Amino acid sequence: MKGKNKHNKLKPIMKKSMLAALSLGIALPVAGSLPHALAGAIEPTINISRPVLNDDIYWLSHSSEQVDALPIMPSMPIGVDNNTIIIDLSTHFSSDRFTQLGAISENTNVARAYVTNDNKLVVVPYRSGKINIQLQAKNALSPEGEMIRDNIELYISKKGDLNGDDKVDSADAVQLYNYLRNMVTRRGFSYVEKNQADVDRNGEPELADMNALLSGYANQSLGAKDNSYVLTFKQVDDAPYALNGKLNGDLKVGATLTSNIEFFDPDGDTPRSMLYQWYRGSEASGEGKTEIIGATEAVYKITAAEQEKYLFLQVTPQSYSSDRPQGNPVVLRSESTVAVKQEDIVSLSPSNGSTEVKTNAPLVITYNRPVKINMNSFSSIIIRNLTSNQIEANYIFFLGNNFRANDNKVIIDNPGLKYGANYSIEVSNDAIIAADPDDNAYMQGTVVEQNGVQWTFTTQIPQ
Known part of the structure; x- marks a missing residue:
């Protein structure tokens, strides 16, 4: 089952609250009416604005501020250490099944990713962007050691930058206004959008984020002087x-x-x-x-x-x-070729092709190993009078009353044969099976289908 994160429900915003946005301490600007605040040159690393969210990575907690408890497997926390993400991979790639864990960042100018000796994923973000991080692990249970790859995406955006242009300006205020307005209509939003809309970083997009955006722009706590960035991880759909x-x-x-x-x-x-x-x-x-x-x-x-x-x-x-x-x-x-089939039947009594057989002679098939009757077979043992072309006995297998297995022998009841007649005893190839469950083989029957003669004999003529 694919793990679905426990997305926080957005607080309902009534339509009248939308009107309130226009009466905030700072009026909602028209797109393009304010000069944008450029992000400017960033430091070698950036400050991660918590919470960091996770969209649909089933083994990972949905927020850096919350550790989820799943009934089957606990979610691993998203660790945030100022400008670094640390995630334990030992649950996702357990050490008893996987070795040589690694990570590859699609673009190391946006973020670097690597795995420590104790199987911790470390992600160091540098600037805005969307990148793919490929997690890798070698299958420890296979001699070939197949490489398993799990792709996840990382979205990085400047705090307050909702439209992804790496600026904080009036266009972002309009974007946030549209976001809040559409919350009423229940339009679906991705976790990436929700995280970007959460300007005040309280974990939930709401009307107060509009005030935070406009106030942050006015006092320059957002924009070029702010080195805070919003991060969201998202699962990429990989093949099984x-x-x-x-x-x-x-x-x-x-x-x-x-x-x-x-x-x-x-x-x-x-x-x-x-x-x-x-x-x-x-x-x-x-x-x-x-x-x-x-x-x-x-x-x-x-x-x-x-x-x-x-x-x-x-x-x-x-x-x-x-x-x-x-x-x-x-x-x-297969480890080797299929063996040439050995004859399963050691002997027949009466022997194949024999004459002067007594009409009440025992009918016995001797195999090369212990056998048992296949009671699941829908076959039957047929005793056929070839001289008259009549079936003198037809023993149904799932009844099993007229034949039995004893060690390596199958004994068939003789119904009393006619004098001076030619007979065949017909047993199909799925009727008798090896007694050893590890052998798992169907034994050869007496109806020979290729390059052979089926079991026949002739009874004696009375004196």
Whole structure:
């Protein structure tokens, strides 16, 4: 969920209060009727006029004068030390998950930004302007160490400069008048606008700010002689990340691969379903890999087509962000190629192709490891009389009354076969599974679909 700041509600201003602006101690000037007061040369650093506000950075307190208490994660305070901003990044980029924290200022002439050894973001503003500050951290849980980037904006304006021209003059008074008037109509204002309109710096734009602006201009406490600046941080909508992905499962035909991956959005946007696409390829680098048509889920059952191939899963993270809903895809690769499938069935009783089989002979499949019946299968075991082309038994799997698994054997009840007939015992490939939950494999059935002969035999002729 994207953290929404607790914006202070603006005090309602009645229309009659707008008229009062005209009867203040100093009359409201007409735009351009007063000479502007140039900001003039500034000192190497500027004085930060508190409060410093935050617009929609979910892990940061909304004001330097207030520490927010969130139920999930406490907001980090905006520290102000005369002409420097100090913000602790340890909540946003925790040390157990991220290393090598850094910050890059888009324009160091406007403000410098860096991260200290104890993971504190330090911002030193120099002059008016809007810049992007890119926070960076390396993913400590990945061997590749992906770099995570979180962009935030910083707006710096001279106190009393509402229109952003770096001057304090009558145009700013008109701008403030329009702002206060539009408060009645409930027009939406950004936190940047609200912070600039708060001339008296009491944390809330209101009619008294008009008096503060005009009085400050008249006594020259605003303008060229005042080195105080208003700062507002704002979240930039960044794309989400897919981190620490891993493929799990045996690399053999019939086994199912699953994927684990972590969603991370530096803005706190709510995650959506990931986009998945599986590939197979002969090169570990993924060069020349081909898309597996229809394989668009987080899990994949390996087929014979993947023998001696690498498997790749491309994962694309998605969020409910309106501007950057989709992040860059990441590709997970199997550690090795899929093993050539070994025959799961060790022996059949009666043996395949045998003759003179007793009509009441035990019907047993012996596997190379312990197995169990897949009761979720909708398959059945079919005992078919090939001579008459009749089905003499059809055992439904989810009932499971006429067959059972015992260690590495599957025993099928013999319904009593006909003399001198040719039979097939048909078991599908999803009917029997490995008993070991870590094996996660479907065992070979007796209906051989490629390069083989299914299980058949002939019963004896009575003497």
